[in-house]
Amino acid sequence: MNRERAAALGREPHGSSDDPDLLDFSANANPEVPDGxxxxxxxxxxxxxxxxxxxxxxxxxxxxxxxxxxxxxxxxxxxxxxxxxxxxxxxxxxxxxxxxxxxxxxxxxxxxxxxxxxxxxxxxxxxxxxxxxxxxxxxxxxxxxxxxxxxxxxxxxxxxxxxxxxxxxxxxxxxxxxxxxxxxxxxxxxxxxxxxxxxxxxxxxxxxxxxxxxxxxxxxxxxxxxxxxxxxxxxxxxxxxxxQEEFVRETRERVRRERDRLRAALGERYAVAPSEAPYLLLDVGDRDVDRVIERARDRGVAVRDARSFRGLDAHVRVAVRRPAENDRLLTALGVGDEAGDDGGSSGGGSRGADADV
Incomplete structure (x- = not known):
């Protein structure tokens, strides 16, 4: 490994919030752990x-x-x-x-x-x-x-x-x-x-x-x-x-059920990609991404700014957590809130070809 090259390369951004006042949807780890x-x-x-x-x-x-x-x-x-x-x-x-x-x-x-x-x-x-x-x-x-x-x-x-x-x-x-x-x-x-x-x-x-x-x-x-x-x-x-085979089975079922529910609800306001994972990628359209993230934070929820991924310029990623926590996410992202305060209107965004990985 070249020393100069290693020194010049920056760190990649990742999800996860250490703010105890925020419910963290920016990282994708299971909120549950196996008993014992x-x-x-x-x-x-x-x-x-x-x-x-x-x-x-x-x-x-x-x-x-x-x-x-x-x-x-x-x-x-x-x-x-x-x-x-x-x-x-x-x-x-x-x-x-x-x-x-x-x-x-x-x-x-x-x-x-x-x-x-x-x-x-x-x-x-x-x-x-x-x-x-x-x-x-x-x-x-x-x-x-x-x-x-x-x-x-x-x-x-x-x-x-x-x-x-x-x-x-x-x-x-x-x-x-x-x-x-x-x-x-x-x-x-x-x-x-x-x-x-x-x-x-x-x-x-x-x-x-x-x-x-x-x-x-x-x-x-x-x-x-x-x-x-x-x-x-x-x-x-x-x-x-x-x-822990039973834990794995229960986790898969919960994630599948809650992911489907979240995708249907969020789809009323955002373009939501199909997913087999414990997270969903949201295209916020011509809304301001920073305002979407800030609005969620003001309501006690951290979501992942997905613009750091190559080709994404109007996106956030949200984890799939427990049912009651997912309800808080929906509220934080303005689902069912006709007035909203995230700016812009719904619609598809685009992939920015020159965005960073």
Whole structure:
């Protein structure tokens, strides 16, 4: 990694508010956590007095059972972003290009640039039709952040086959896939799958996740992984959460039901993209985005300014939370409020081609 390049690259903006007076719809973590998880975390203190097991076999078995792969193909990481960084670092070198979806998670392009590569952006709706030839890496986020776009498994497998034929590593970010019924691509040759406990299990501060890869690619990821890269509390908590099948089922049902309800209600005032994720992307039309955000804050709700995503210039993203909290979001965004005070009128916005990732 080049020192000057790393110093020059700024940070990507992300959702999340630490204001205790605001109900946070700007981040996408589950507001619920599995029963018993605090007990497991606290009980791990004694284990934290010694180095964690190396390799962490129990965590790898739980992760493998969760996504349906061989435990030997699991590479534990401190969060999904660490899995993404590891994949990019192994695939991309100076002067390489990487096929990156847009609008999507800004860290993909940032990691590519950190390695001296250049992102080649493809529209998120057509990324699986793009030609991976000549690229060191291709990235797919499913469901995509911030649009909520999900991809058919057969189409993903066909794209993976084209990537293998082109000698292109395929990175599939499945950070939000656990909210859906779709099967993971974990264990597919030539593919690195990145997963996190952050979103589905509501534990962004634990920093636990994993990558999955097979063959030489998996061997390289395992070889590059730092020894003891997850602490004992993260390993114990992660192993426990990955076994909570009933919690996952209940979460999926709640999110599906509330997402449908929110989309119908918000659709009366905004253009709302279809979504398979625990969030919705809203096109505010010719309203002033800053006023929409400020109006929500004045009513005690934080929403995500989505203009930081490449190609979005009239958008906000909102999480799907519990029913009563979602009612507060609707009120904060003026649904059912005929007068409104966010400026402008309803209507479709546009994607700004030169917006930042």
């Amino acid at each position: 998880v605090e007990r497991v975390y606290r009980a791990a203190f004694e284990r934290a007095r010694t180095y964690p097991p190396e390799p962490p076999a129990a965590f790898r078995r739980a992760a493998a059972d969760y996504v349906g792969c061989d435990p030997g193909d699991v590479v534990p990481t401190p969060g999904g972003l660490a899995a993404i960084r590891a994949a990019v670092a192994l695939a991309v070198g100076e002067g390489d290009t990487a096929l990156v979806p847009a609008p999507s998670f800004g860290e993909y392009a940032r990691e590519v640039r950190l390695r001296g590569g250049e992102p080649s952006f493809a529209d998120v709706d057509r990324v699986l039709d793009a030609d991976p030839s000549g690229h060191a890496l291709a990235v797919v986020c499913t469901p995509n952040n911030p649009t909520g776009t999900g991809y058919d498994r057969d189409a993903l497998l066909a794209f993976a086959e084209r990537c293998r034929a082109a000698g292109t590593v395929l990175l599939v970010d499945e950070a939000f896939l656990g909210f859906t019924e779709r099967a993971s691509l974990a264990g597919t040759d030539g593919v690195v799958v990145a997963r996190a406990l952050t979103k589905l299990f509501g534990l962004p501060g634990i920093r636990a996740g994993f990558a999955v890869a097979t063959g030489d690619l998996g061997a390289a990821l395992r070889g590059a992984r730092r020894t003891w890269n997850l602490g004992a509390p993260a390993l114990a908590t992660g192993e426990y959460c990955l076994r």
